[in-house]
Amino acid sequence: MSEDYTKDYRESLLYKFLRSLVKNVVMPYYRVSWVNKEAVDKLEKPYLVLPNHSGFFDPFFLNAPVKEKFHYVVSDTQFRSPLMRFLLGQTGAIPITKNTNDLKSVKKMTDASRAGRVVGIFPEGLRNWDGETLPLIESTAKLVRMLNVPVVVPLLEGAYLMDPRWGTSLRRGKVVITYKILFDGQRPGRMKISEISSALKEALDHNEFTSETLKGVKFKSRKRAENIEQIVYLCPECHSISSFKSKGNDFSCSKCGYSVHYTEEGHFRALKGKDHFDNMAEWNKWQKGEAVKILQKDHGEEPIFSDCNLIHSMPDEKGAFRKKGKGCLYFYKDKIEYRDESGYLFIYKLEGISGMNVQLHERLEFYYEKELHRFHSKKRVFSARKVNDFYELSMDL
Numbered sequence: 001m002s003e004d005y006t007k008d009y010r011e012s013l014l015y016k017f018l019r020s021l022v023k024n025v026v027m028p029y030y031r032v033s034w035v036n037k038e039a040v041d042k043l044e045k046p047y048l049v050l051p052n053h054s055g056f057f058d059p060f061f062l063n064a065p066v067k068e069k070f071h072y073v074v075s076d077t078q079f080r081s082p083l084m085r086f087l088l089g090q091t092g093a094i095p096i097t098k099n100t101n102d103l104k105s106v107k108k109m110t111d112a113s114r115a116g117r118v119v120g121i122f123p124e125g126l127r128n129w130d131g132e133t134l135p136l137i138e139s140t141a142k143l144v145r146m147l148n149v150p151v152v153v154p155l156l157e158g159a160y161l162m163d164p165r166w167g168t169s170l171r172r173g174k175v176v177i178t179y180k181i182l183f184d185g186q187r188p189g190r191m192k193i194s195e196i197s198s199a200l201k202e203a204l205d206h207n208e209f210t211s212e213t214l215k216g217v218k219f220k221s222r223k224r225a226e227n228i229e230q231i232v233y234l235c236p237e238c239h240s241i242s243s244f245k246s247k248g249n250d251f252s253c254s255k256c257g258y259s260v261h262y263t264e265e266g267h268f269r270a271l272k273g274k275d276h277f278d279n280m281a282e283w284n285k286w287q288k289g290e291a292v293k294i295l296q297k298d299h300g301e302e303p304i305f306s307d308c309n310l311i312h313s314m315p316d317e318k319g320a321f322r323k324k325g326k327g328c329l330y331f332y333k334d335k336i337e338y339r340d341e342s343g344y345l346f347i348y349k350l351e352g353i354s355g356m357n358v359q360l361h362e363r364l365e366f367y368y369e370k371e372l373h374r375f376h377s378k379k380r381v382f383s384a385r386k387v388n389d390f391y392e393l394s395m396d397l
Helices: 013-029 037-041 058-063 082-091 103-114 139-147 193-204 280-296 384-396
Strands: 032-035 070-075 094-096 118-120 151-157 175-183 244-247 250-253 259-262 268-272 305-315 321-331 335-340 345-349 353-359 363-368 371-376
Touching (some): 013 082, 037 175, 094 103, 103 118, 103 139, 151 193, 175 193, 321 384, 353 384
Antiparallel strands (some): 250 259, 305 371, 321 335
């Protein structure tokens, strides 16, 4: 993580091998194709790459077909594992602290670009949860104008349905990467921030369920719905929170029996009850609106929801996470409480929390009084996304 980004970068033999493996074996197997990559290969370095982000393998799929190496901006949490630290070091990744004002990371990106490297940034900040492009990070447009280099906007279609964030396995279907040169030359430096922002938003706007490219495409799997309760946390029939259980291609509410089938095209079909929503984007939009209504109600001294069997961890002086205990998390309108099995109670005031985010495998992380806390469940049924949603919505009220 202490790499000098002003120096020349050379691809290692290991990286070249992995890149070839992805392009010639993995991408054909999962039917990943690309359009207009020749235009990108003609660009001279440096330039920026700003794609949408749906799947874990997006960075590899995006870079494998083109000539130049992309130096992706990656969450510093990915560098905590010795294996990931080694692999990311092979790719020349640039670490950044999520959800914080990280000036050091901005300097690293600037140094890398001025040294002639191709910098890759996901403007959404994280993988989307429901197949629809997330709001873009506002500072992206400022960075584009400041660097004043050509901008490539690759659009991935099908990546979410192939690899949904909550899924347990990849599904073979169809993924298309369309490379677009959004700005060429030094044009960004002459544009207004609002103009850059609007152009990026339009270029990255995507919904998996309304895409003509994906119409009729089937994504095969026998476990399409498993772990879907990580994102679907509110029942439209009885309005229970965290009541869904999934198995195979179906999921149902343990409170009222409402049952849904998840089709190969990524649509919902009710097995018991009413067809409330056609797809994940519609369901997610509804439940976030309902979450606001729940937060506005008077809950007295009772928590809005709770999750048990959660492991609480904190990093040691070397950055390795160490288990502190196991217990239950309680979400209130103004605080989060965590009581471990020994009876010890942690209280986190919502206004004192910063940098809350959801890491791979539903690991909820946030800073409190400058200390990093992590909560997760070994069974992957904990909806860290739910906690993050309620926290963000609480801060907006």
